[in-house]
C-alpha cells in the first residue's frame with residue numbers, strides 16, 4: 205500500500221520527530237511554558253490554514269464520502285483542536301492583544317503557505333498526500349506519549365486529543381482515501397504524492413523545532 209511505503213520511507217525522520225527535545229520534554233512534562241505557549245500560538249495560526257486546505261480538499265474531492273470526511277476534518281481542526289488551544293491560552297493568561305502582537309514564525313508561515321499552494325494548485329491526490337502527515341504524525345506522537353502521561357501531566361489535554369480513538373479513526377480514513385487515490389494514479393502523480401508526504405513530514409519536524417528555538421524573524425531588526 206502507498207501509505208505503508210511512504211511511512212516506511214520516512215522512518216528515520218519520524219524517529220527524529222519522536223526524539224526531538226521538544227517532544228521528549230512534552231512527553232515527560234518538563235517542557236517549559238514559554239516554549240509550549242509559543243507552539244500553541246503558532247499552531248492556532250497553522251490550524252486556520254490547515255482547515256482551509258481541508259475545506260478545499262472537500263471541494264476538489266471526486267467522491268461524496270471523501271468530500272464529507274474532508275469537510276468534517278476542516279470543522280474539527282477549527283472546533284476540536286481550537287478548544288484545546290483556547291484552554292491553554294486561558295490557562296497562560298494570554299489576551300487577544302498578546303496574541304495579535306505575535307508574528308507568525310517563518311516555519312509556521314512556510315508550512316501554512318505550502319499547504320495552501322497544494323490546496324489550490326496540486327492535483328487532488330497530491331493534496332491528500334500533503335495533508336496526511338498532519339493527521340498521522342500527530343496521532344503517532346500522541347499515542348507514543350499517552351502511556352507515560354499521568355493525570356496531573358501539564359500537557360495531558362494535548363496528548364489526550366491526539367491519542368483519542370476518534371483521531372485514530374480520522375487517520376485511518378485519511379490513509380484509505382490516499383491509498384485509493386494512489387492506486388488510481390499514474391507514476392508521475394504517485395511520485396508527486398510521495399514527495400508531498402515527505403515534505404509535509406519535514407515541515408512537521410521543522411514546526412516543533414521552531415517552537416523549541418522560539419523562532420523569530422532575524423530580519424526584524426532592519427524593518
Ligand SMILES: Cc1ncc(CN)c(N)n1
Pocket residue numbers: 247250251281285337338339342408411
Ligand atoms: C503543525 C501541526 N501539524 C498537525 C497538527 C494536527 N492537526 C497540528 N495541530 N499542528
